[in-house]
Amino acid sequence: MPTHGGDAVDLEAMSALERYKFLTATVVPRPIALVTTMNAEGLVNAAPFSQFIILSASPAILGIVSGRHPDGTKDTHSNILTRREYVINIVSEDMAQLTQDCAFPFRPEIGEPAHLRIATAPSRIVSVPAIADSPVAFECRLSRTENFGDTATLIAGVVVAVSCRPGLVQGHRVDHAALRPLGRIAGRAYCRTGDVITMAEACDAPFSGLARG
Ligand SMILES: Cc1cc2nc3c(=O)[nH]c(=O)nc-3n(C[C@H](O)[C@H](O)[C@H](O)COP(=O)(O)O)c2cc1C
Structure with a gap:
């Protein structure tokens, strides 16, 4: 069986940091969750996470x-474990x-929104505020955590409320041109999603009779 034919990349020969950099530079672009949390004393923290995924739609779990x-x-x-x-x-x-500024490794007693003068707004249900200018805020309750490998923890949260910027959503349909979501490439490189390409629907002649059900 012929192999892929490209250059083999030896993940094991890389340091942990190099492996992280390689994986996050190839699994691209990634969406970004700017996560607001609160510590036991009520200090609000904000940090970006681009290892961000929809785990389930029913119920909604991110x-x-x-x-x-x-x-x-x-x-x-x-x-998140505390609250x-x-x-x-x-x-x-x-x-x-x-978003980039919130990733600075501030000491725990420094809350990014207050320090960087980023406005927050009360949430509908949870005690933790949202970022006021964010187009969509998913209020989450911790469902569970799962450790992977030596240093990674998946944090799964059930969405208990959602707020969207006025005019952004009609029913379940989202105006992506208005959302203008930011994606992460690697390091300090980000991407815009303005250049959208739309495919023809895969339902015509070559596919007829091949659909399941
Ligand atoms: C765009 C972006 C995405 C990031 N994604 C992640 C991620 O998915 N997981 C992670 O552990 N760190 C990620 N980081 C790094 C954290 O944001 C960074 O370590 C931050 O200081 C954590 O803040 P905290 O200690 O206040 O939670 C990302 C940084 C940037 C700039």
Whole structure:
């Protein structure tokens, strides 16, 4: 059986950091969850997570993956375990710099929204506020966490409420041109999603009679 034919990449020969960089530079583009959390004292934290996935639609369960800081668990992860509530804020293009700024490894006693003057707004159900300018805010309750490998933890949260910027959503349909979601490439490189291509529907002659059911 012929192999793929490309250059073999030896993941085992890489350091853990190189492997992380390689994987996050090839599994692209990724959506970004700007996650707001609150510590036991009520300090609001915000940090971006691009290892971000829809785990289930019914019920709605969203997942983020938190790695470990060199000095331990990330504030987002600790706060979620403490309060069991958090908000996943979707990031639009105009939020790119504040998203990058929120990734700075601030000491735990520094709350990014207050320090960086990012406005927050009360959520509908959870005690943790949302980012005021975010186009979509998913209020989440911790469902469970699962560790993978040496340093990664999947944090799964059930969505208990959603708020969208006025005019963005009609029923279940989302105006993507208005949403202008930001994607992550790698490092400090991001992408816009303005250049959309739409395929022909795969239902005509070559496919007729081949659909299941
Ligand atoms: C766009 C972007 C996406 C990121 N995605 C992740 C991620 O998926 N998982 C992760 O552990 N760290 C990720 N980081 C790094 C964290 O945001 C960073 O470690 C941050 O300091 C964590 O903050 P906290 O300690 O307040 O939770 C990302 C950084 C950026 C800029």
